[in-house]
Amino acid sequence: MKTTASSYLRQLEAESIHILREVVAEFTNPVMLYSIGKDSAVMLHLAMKAFHPAKPPFPLLHVDTTWKFREMITFRDETVKRLGLDLMVHVNEEGVREKISPFTHGSALYTDVMKTQALKQALDAHGFDAAFGGARRDEEGSRAKERVFSFRSEAHGWDPKNQRPELWHNYNTRVRKGESIRVFPLSNWTELDIWSYIHLEEIPIVPLYFAATRPVVERDGVLIMVDDERLPLDKGEKPEMRQVRFRTLGCYPLTGAIDSEANSLPGIIGELMATRLSERQGRVIDRDQAGSMERKKQEGYF
Amino acid sequence: MPKLTLVQPESGLDSEALEAMLAEEANKDLLRFLTCGSVDDGKSTLIGRLLYDSQLVYDDQIAALESDVKKGKGASGEVDLAMLVDGLQAEREQGITIDVAYRYFASPKRKFIVADTPGHEQYTRNMATGASNCDFAILLVDARKGVLTQTRRHCCILNLLGIKKIALAVNKMDLVNFSSDRFDEIVSDFEKFTKTLSFEEIVAIPVAAATGDNILNPSSHMRWYHGPTLMVHLETVDVASDRTLRPFRMPVQWVNRPDSDFRGFAGTISGGELRPGDEVIVLPAGKRTTINRIVTYDGELDVACAGDAVTLTLADEIDISRGDVLAAPDAEAEVSDQIAANVIWMDQNPMLPGRDYILKLGNQTATASISTLKYKLNVDNLEHQAGTTLELNEVGYCNLSISRALVFDPYARDRDMGGFILIDRLTNATVGAGMIEFGLRRATNIHWQALDIDKSVRAQMKAQKPCALWFTGLSGSGKSTVASLLEKQLHARGQHTYLLDGDNVRHGLNKDLGFTDADRVENIRRVAETAKLFVDAGLIVMVSFISPFRSERRMARDLFQENEFLEVFVDAPLEVCEQRDPKGLYKKARAGEIKNFTGIDSAYEQPERADLRLEAGKRTPDELVSELISSLEKRGFI
Ligand SMILES: Nc1nc2c(ncn2[C@@H]2O[C@H](COP(=O)(O)OP(=O)(O)OP(=O)(O)O)[C@@H](O)[C@H]2O)c(=O)[nH]1
Ligand SMILES: [Mg+2]
Numbered sequence: 001m002k003t004t005a006s007s008y009l010r011q012l013e014a015e016s017i018h019i020l021r022e023v024v025a026e027f028t029n030p031v032m033l034y035s036i037g038k039d040s041a042v043m044l045h046l047a048m049k050a051f052h053p054a055k056p057p058f059p060l061l062h063v064d065t066t067w068k069f070r071e072m073i074t075f076r077d078e079t080v081k082r083l084g085l086d087l088m089v090h091v092n093e094e095g096v097r098e099k100i101s102p103f104t105h106g107s108a109l110y111t112d113v114m115k116t117q118a119l120k121q122a123l124d125a126h127g128f129d130a131a132f133g134g135a136r137r138d139e140e141g142s143r144a145k146e147r148v149f150s151f152r153s154e155a156h157g158w159d160p161k162n163q164r165p166e167l168w169h170n171y172n173t174r175v176r177k178g179e180s181i182r183v184f185p186l187s188n189w190t191e192l193d194i195w196s197y198i199h200l201e202e203i204p205i206v207p208l209y210f211a212a213t214r215p216v217v218e219r220d221g222v223l224i225m226v227d228d229e230r231l232p233l234d235k236g237e238k239p240e241m242r243q244v245r246f247r248t249l250g251c252y253p254l255t256g257a258i259d260s261e262a263n264s265l266p267g268i269i270g271e272l273m274a275t276r277l278s279e280r281q282g283r284v285i286d287r288d289q290a291g292s293m294e295r296k297k298q299e300g301y302f
Numbered sequence: 303m304p305k306l307t308l309v310q311p312e313s314g315l316d317s318e319a320l321e322a323m324l325a326e327e328a329n330k331d332l333l334r335f336l337t338c339g340s341v342d343d344g345k346s347t348l349i350g351r352l353l354y355d356s357q358l359v360y361d362d363q364i365a366a367l368e369s370d371v372k373k374g375k376g377a378s379g380e381v382d383l384a385m386l387v388d389g390l391q392a393e394r395e396q397g398i399t400i401d402v403a404y405r406y407f408a409s410p411k412r413k414f415i416v417a418d419t420p421g422h423e424q425y426t427r428n429m430a431t432g433a434s435n436c437d438f439a440i441l442l443v444d445a446r447k448g449v450l451t452q453t454r455r456h457c458c459i460l461n462l463l464g465i466k467k468i469a470l471a472v473n474k475m476d477l478v479n480f481s482s483d484r485f486d487e488i489v490s491d492f493e494k495f496t497k498t499l500s501f502e503e504i505v506a507i508p509v510a511a512a513t514g515d516n517i518l519n520p521s522s523h524m525r526w527y528h529g530p531t532l533m534v535h536l537e538t539v540d541v542a543s544d545r546t547l548r549p550f551r552m553p554v555q556w557v558n559r560p561d562s563d564f565r566g567f568a569g570t571i572s573g574g575e576l577r578p579g580d581e582v583i584v585l586p587a588g589k590r591t592t593i594n595r596i597v598t599y600d601g602e603l604d605v606a607c608a609g610d611a612v613t614l615t616l617a618d619e620i621d622i623s624r625g626d627v628l629a630a631p632d633a634e635a636e637v638s639d640q641i642a643a644n645v646i647w648m649d650q651n652p653m654l655p656g657r658d659y660i661l662k663l664g665n666q667t668a669t670a671s672i673s674t675l676k677y678k679l680n681v682d683n684l685e686h687q688a689g690t691t692l693e694l695n696e697v698g699y700c701n702l703s704i705s706r707a708l709v710f711d712p713y714a715r716d717r718d719m720g721g722f723i724l725i726d727r728l729t730n731a732t733v734g735a736g737m738i739e740f741g742l743r744r745a746t747n748i749h750w751q752a753l754d755i756d757k758s759v760r761a762q763m764k765a766q767k768p769c770a771l772w773f774t775g776l777s778g779s780g781k782s783t784v785a786s787l788l789e790k791q792l793h794a795r796g797q798h799t800y801l802l803d804g805d806n807v808r809h810g811l812n813k814d815l816g817f818t819d820a821d822r823v824e825n826i827r828r829v830a831e832t833a834k835l836f837v838d839a840g841l842i843v844m845v846s847f848i849s850p851f852r853s854e855r856r857m858a859r860d861l862f863q864e865n866e867f868l869e870v871f872v873d874a875p876l877e878v879c880e881q882r883d884p885k886g887l888y889k890k891a892r893a894g895e896i897k898n899f900t901g902i903d904s905a906y907e908q909p910e911r912a913d914l915r916l917e918a919g920k921r922t923p924d925e926l927v928s929e930l931i932s933s934l935e936k937r938g939f940i
Contacts, residue, residue, distance in 0.1 A: 141389025
């Protein structure tokens with residue numbers, strides 16, 4: 001890291017590297033869930049550091065819902081090419097055949113089929129015994145409760161009321177066949193830490209995080225970007241061009257943009273420090289009902 | 303609740319302002335602390351209040367709290383600040399904390415990571431989880447209830463975990479009319495209790511979390527109190543660590559071998575600092591070598607210090623694997639297979655002396671059993687009580703006997719080198735946490751004689767890679783037949799071998815053992831240890847043992863290095879074995895003449911991840927052996 005003074009970020013970095021290595025040393029078949037966003041970018045960067053001069057000794061897995069922003073897919077493919085890594089892409093073909101979309105089936109069912117079920121299919125098909133995810137504890141109330149090494153049953157379920165004690169940096173990595181551990185190397189990072197680190201380390205990110213003029217429609221107070229022709233427009237609804245950016249990235253129909261002028265990292269960090277709204281405000285799926293994240297995690301969601 | 307008044311900076315920062323801001327952030331130090339104390343004393347409320355008054359709660363989160371009140375979830379129609387941290391549905395429904403919540407915030411002076419832990423006795427292990435990485439604790443007491451058993455239990459755990467400074471927050475002062483007498487009474491009670499514990503500093507602060515008195519803002523109701531507010535204390539308490547001043551230690555976490563040109567040892571430095579050219583000793587073997595380079599993604603380093611995650615290359619080609627510890631040669635860590643430690647028990651099933659658990663200390667994994675429970679700690683009066691087991695949430699002082707030489711430092715000197723967890727071999731649950739006091743008897747400070755003639759040299763002479771082939775399967779599945787046929791063929795090829803057969807060993811080495819559960823475990827342990835010695839001698843060892851339980855096979859596997867142990871599952875269906883019945887044992891078992899016979903009235907747990915599976919019901923021993931030979935060739939053993 002270029003700023004030597006940044007001891008706090010260095011501590012976080014070292015802790016994450018330790019976690020990444022622990023998994024590689026203890027599991028037979030780990031995988032890294034790569035979701036293309038800023039947290040994944042940082043996690044991947046840390047993996048490059050942890051195993052240097054070797055390449056990260058595990059594949060990347062992207063669970064593609066087929067509704068990701070196009071720029072995300074372009075960025076994803078460039079990233080694996082630039083770093084020379086293995087990427088597996090999994091799509092729930094059954095969901096595609098049944099034409100499951102967030103518009104016709106509602107965000108809850110869509111998320112379950114195209115994300116949660118898809119993820120479980122991919123994990124089962126390859127028999128992964130550990131899967132890295134880029135979730136952070138500061139994102140949401142139930143995440144704040146989760147262990148760094150989070151045990152999952154054979155059905156991929158999380159039991160929040162009965163988590164394994166986790167003392168010091170002594171992680172219990174034991175699983176039986178079919179069971180697995182979700183591992184969160186970024187547990188202790190905050191949104192501000194992520195951005196500061198991206199800035200200091202000059203980590204490439206998807207351009208959608210920077211403000212630009214983009215076509216959007218406003219629905220229930222959420223700005224949805226018209227990323228392709230699949231977005232059904234209501235009668236009389238017309239996309240308008242607005243200067244917007246994204247604070248988190250996911251499926252474009254479920255991810256709200258924010259009005260913003262910030263087209264540089266300093267701009268983004270400044271905006272973040274002034275905001276009165278949490279990171280998940282723009283996520284349509286988290287709002288469906290209280291405790292929805294916890295429920296989804298119990299069902300196997302990341 | 304006070305209205306939010308916020309100074310909003312203009313959106314965006316220019317790069318100069320950003321660099322200044324980042325530099326300022328970077329210079330802040332970090333305090334990791336927890337809140338603890340008995341159930342309902344107001345821990346979560348206090349954290350909620352701290353965040354709220356520091357204006358660290360986002361508007362949409364406040365809106366969610368307010369909507370909870372409308373739905374009647376908040377107590378008494380008021381916003382419930384505990385809901386800011388109690389993030390699980392079950393917690394919100396029951397109004398209690400079940401598991402630790404971590405929150406991250408900063409003041410102009412410091413960064414904080416707080417672990418809000420549960421007070422309920424049932425979840426004591428989650429409190430220990432939260433406390434294990436902290437340097438400071440806020441212990442809460444409800445002013446009405448005073449110091450309770452659970453307050454004392456948490457206090458003992460803080461003490462055991464080595465937290466030196468605590469704040470005693472006497473909460474809900476509003477419910478005792480902000481009485482200074484009541485406050486003094488509780489404080490003197492608490493001081494009596496902690497007199498013999500090893501805290502360095504206890505600061506008592508009267509607070510009311512619900513109303514914010516003495517949290518961020520000085521209370522106007524308690525003019526008699528002249529000490530700091532809680533926040534001022536958090537910002538100023540000194541918990542500086544001496545980690546970099548301690549002798550050098552780096553437990554090897556992972557061996558990095560991308561190609562034949564590079565061999566690096568990756569790990570996190572737990573103490574001291576290191577420069578290229580420094581001499582280190584490799585424990586437990588006791589060999590010395592010199593650091594060549596400190597390799598990182600960002601280039602080589604001139605110096606690395608405690609807390610850094612690095613990769614080292616060494617001057618000499620010596621055999622080092624995960625679990626070994628690199629240490630300063632003039633201040634070695636201890637090496638012992640017998641230790642004395644404080645243990646916190648965390649499982650419904652009690653700790654049983656003599657039973658084998660998996661012990662994990664840093665990167666070392668071994669089998670361990672409690673040889674003696676010296677005493678249990680009575681958390682109410684700190685008295686030592688005799689006992690034979692530890693129940694859930696009990697704390698005891700024990701001697702442990704470990705299957706291999708463990709490299710460690712006393713916990714009081716180094717948490718990473720002296721703290722371990724115990725894992726149940728069947729359920730894989732984390733059942734205990736231990737803090738090493740010291741190594742016992744002989745092994746302390748005598749590390750294993752570093753022999754110049756070692757395993758690799760012996761193996762080289764024999765032109766083979768030593769390993770143990772562990773044949774498991776039902777009685778009559780053909781283990782012994784296949785193993786002895788394999789030995790013959792290996793012998794014919796000029797390989798050096800040895801065969802350990804279950805039945806034969808029972809006549810000699812293990813003739814003192816019967817068939818109780820404890821004896822069966824000991825039987826396997828001795829055989830595995832013997833096999834290990836033979837592997838060390840450079841031999842290819844075949845062990846033929848029914849070994850029906852996964853945990854036992856796992857114990858055996860754990861004794862060996864990676865790639866030295868092959869589990870061979872001789873898989874023949876029970877019907878086939880029973881039909882063969884070479885020794886007439888199945889008949890006797892069916893007739894009830896033999897009890898606990900594997901496959902009949904005792905389970906055979908099939909291997910989940912056998913290295914090799916032989917279809918012994920379908921194929922002839924000759925076919926199976928050629929399959930084995932080609933597989934050994936492919937893996938480079940012969
Ligand atoms: N009157 C008064 N009530 C308080 C105060 N602090 C907390 N309470 C109330 O005490 C109850 C318990 O508060 P919590 O914060 O949930 O207690 P806790 O210590 O986190 O409980 P566990 O985590 O379950 O052990 C709630 O109803 C709070 O509103 C206080 O200073 N004054
Ligand atoms: Mg609580």
